[in-house]
Amino acid sequence: MKTIKLILAIMAAMVLAVSCGSKAKKQKILVLYYSQTNNTKLVAEEIANKVGADIEEIKVVNPYDGDFQATIERCLQEREQGVLPEIKPLKSKIAKYDVIFLGYPVWFGTVAPPVATFLKDVDLSGKTIVPFCTFGSGGLESSTKDIEKAQLNAKIIPGYGVRAARLEAMPAEVDQFLKENGFIPGEYIQLGEFTDLEEVTPKEEYIFIKATDNYPMLHAKAKLVGKRWIPNGTEYLFIAEDQPREFKDNMPPAGEMKIYVTVIGDTKPEFTRVVR
């Protein structure tokens, strides 16, 4: 029964769609991004090159230095004080653009503070915002919600996010994303729905563990799983429960989360994002 469902899902997924990319011709597009350690910068450049858009980096007056711990501490301090970092004035005239691709690293589950400053200072009413981000484990969905709250009169479309550990997969994924959303012309593969959720089998549990075991921030147990076909492999959607941590038992478990895992050919399973 499970096999039949998977075959049906595969068939449903094998749709080759074509986008004509008309948006790219009509609309003025700006790629605007903040990046501390250049991951998001790579995505921003890939998007700008493919779309043929203008690009600008958001710069902080008093930059966060490259040290992870120092950045965490400064952010926590700024949060406690309720302040956001001052950013340098942009060279781009936002008013002349219809679409803003807005890029950022996910910090504490949301847009990095320099992007929060930008969103607070600007009015993007009537414009389309396309969020894109890089992260350790996830945060596209939660950060998109915060962008929606900050810009109530803008149209925000579902964006693109990639783990810092999977940047080599980014150019192909960006290409697919831009075609799917009509920003560039060309054929793309429309993936089907996931199969209904079922309890994980021992084999699926093994895949889950293999995909997540080298990521220290994840300590979850897979409960349910759905699957769908992707080119050369399978994508799994695991519903997992955060487990109490041995060393930080004062930290409450984060509860239920969705963890997406891909298995392509004979390569090691890898998780692509966590949605909390």
Ligand SMILES: Cc1cc2nc3c(=O)[nH]c(=O)nc-3n(C[C@H](O)[C@H](O)[C@H](O)COP(=O)(O)O)c2cc1C
């Ligand atoms: C202060 C700070 C907070 C972070 N918070 C998160 C987080 O909540 N979730 C996550 O998945 N990654 C988190 N990360 C990892 C970054 O999102 C990731 O390394 C990102 O790719 C960095 O992008 P950049 O090179 O463009 O600066 C955090 C990193 C820093 C420095």
